[in-house]
Amino acid sequence: HGIEGLVWHDTFPLAGASAEEVQKLRTARRLIVDRRGKTRDYLCPLNPENWAHEIALCRELVTKYEPAGMQLDHTRYPSYPPIYCYCESCRRLYADETGAQAKPWPQAVLSGDAAAAYLRWGTARLAKFVATCAEAIHSTRGSVKVSGAMFGWPEPRAQVGQDAVAWAKAGLDFLVFMNFHGSNAAYGQLVDGQIAELADRLPVYSGIGAFSHTAWFDSPVPLIDQVLLTREHGADGFVLYQHTPELMERFLP
Numbered sequence: 301h302g303i304e305g306l307v308w309h310d311t312f313p314l315a316g317a318s319a320e321e322v323q324k325l326r327t328a329r330r331l332i333v334d335r336r337g338k339t340r341d342y343l344c345p346l347n348p349e350n351w352a353h354e355i356a357l358c359r360e361l362v363t364k365y366e367p368a369g370m371q372l373d374h375t376r377y378p379s380y381p382p383i384y385c386y387c388e389s390c391r392r393l394y395a396d397e398t399g400a401q402a403k404p405w406p407q408a409v410l411s412g413d414a415a416a417a418y419l420r421w422g423t424a425r426l427a428k429f430v431a432t433c434a435e436a437i438h439s440t441r442g443s444v445k446v447s448g449a450m451f452g453w454p455e456p457r458a459q460v461g462q463d464a465v466a467w468a469k470a471g472l473d474f475l476v477f478m479n480f481h482g483s484n485a486a487y488g489q490l491v492d493g494q495i496a497e498l499a500d501r502l503p504v505y506s507g508i509g510a511f512s513h514t515a516w517f518d519s520p521v522p523l524i525d526q527v528l529l530t531r532e533h534g535a536d537g538f539v540l541y542q543h544t545p546e547l548m549e550r551f552l553p
Contacts, residue, residue, distance in 0.1 A: 304368035306445075307361050311354050311375045312343040332378070333387040335410055342378050344385045345461070346393060346425050354429075355436045362441040369445035370437060371476065375430060376451075376460040377422070384422065394421060419461065427466035434471035445473040452479035452490045452507070454497075464494070468501035475502060476539050480509025482517075484525055491533040503536035510551070512541045520551045 314322055322341055325331050330347055332340040343350045362370060377384055386406035394409075395401060398421055402408035409418040434446045448467050451457035457464065467475060475498070479490045491506050498504055508530070509515040510523045517523050523540075530538045540547065 306369035306371060306447075307365065307367045308371050308373060309354075309358060309361065310373050312345045312350070313374050313378075314341050314343065317341075329388060331387070332383060332385040334383050335386060335406060337386075340378065340383060342383075344387050344389060345375065345377060345429070346385060346422060347387070347389045348393075349389075351429055351432065355433055358433055358437050359440045362437055362444050366441065367444060369447065369473075371447045371449055372430065372433060373449040375426060375448060376462050379451075379456065379460050382459045384419065390422075393425070394418065397421065397425075419459075423458070423461040423463050424466065426461045427463050427470055430467050430472065431470035438471065446471070447474045447476050447505070448472050449476050449478060449507070452477045452481070452494070454493065464497055465501070468498050472502060474505055474536065476505045476507050478507040478509070478512075478541070480507065480512040480514040480541065482515040482522070484522070484529060487526055488529050488533055491530060491535050495534050505537040505539055506530045506535045507539045507541055509541050511544050511547060517551075523551060 314325070317325075322331075325343070326339055328349070330344060330349055332342045332344050334340055358370065361367070386409070391402070391405050398417075400417070402414065402418075409415055430448055437444050437446050448470075450462050450464060450467070451460060464475065464477075475494075477490065477494050479487055479494075481487045481490065491504075494504055494506075506526075508523065508526045510517045527538055
């Protein structure tokens with residue numbers, strides 16, 4: 301019917317992984333280690349082994365299924381509240397790439413200017429991962445449109461290591477901001493801020509959380525309102541979250 305399909309690639313979370321698979325990753329020291337030394341069930345987003353694995357998956361997906369696009373999601377630190385990684389790989393990378401001898405580890409980067417510098421480094425490294433993925437996908441199948449999913453709110457976005465301007469320079473074809481808000485006024489403000497921040501560097505799509513964890517619409521009316529607001533505020537398109545039977549049966553008709 302002429303409808304193009306996009307692959308949603310959930311990069312670093314381990315939802316759906318078996319206990320055995322998670323244990324193997326833990327043993328290989330490829331998972332996040334938080335500030336208290338506790339290992340979390342989430343891939344370290346800065347680890348080179350994890351990068352190689354994710355990039356190989358991207359190449360396999362676009363080769364095997366030939367999608368029109370691919371969206372990179374959860375390309376960030378875990379949130380609510382943010383959990384940064386202080387694993388051995390991160391310690392070595394931080395010292396090698398910045399020259400900073402942060403001792404004792406991780407106490408030396410847990411507060412003040414040192415903590416801010418550590419987050420800036422991690423944020424820049426995440427943008428480099430996005431650029432590496434985009435290049436790999438485009439070189440494997442040039443027609444694939446690559447997008448990145450980002451938090452809509454500027455402060456939480458920064459807290460999880462997502463830099464919209466850096467990602468706009470990373471070779472993506474468009475960005476999708478998760479603007480999941482039930483208030484039309486707040487929704488419009490988010491879109492305005494994103495358009496201004498990116499200043500035509502690449503197309504901006506707005507994620508509408510019609511059936512999301514933060515905004516659940518009880519009729520098609522608020523969805524229609526936010527689609528119209530998306531256009532009025534200058535975004536290039538919108539993405540509905542998420543595909544449900546209710547969306548198909550009650551909203552789209």
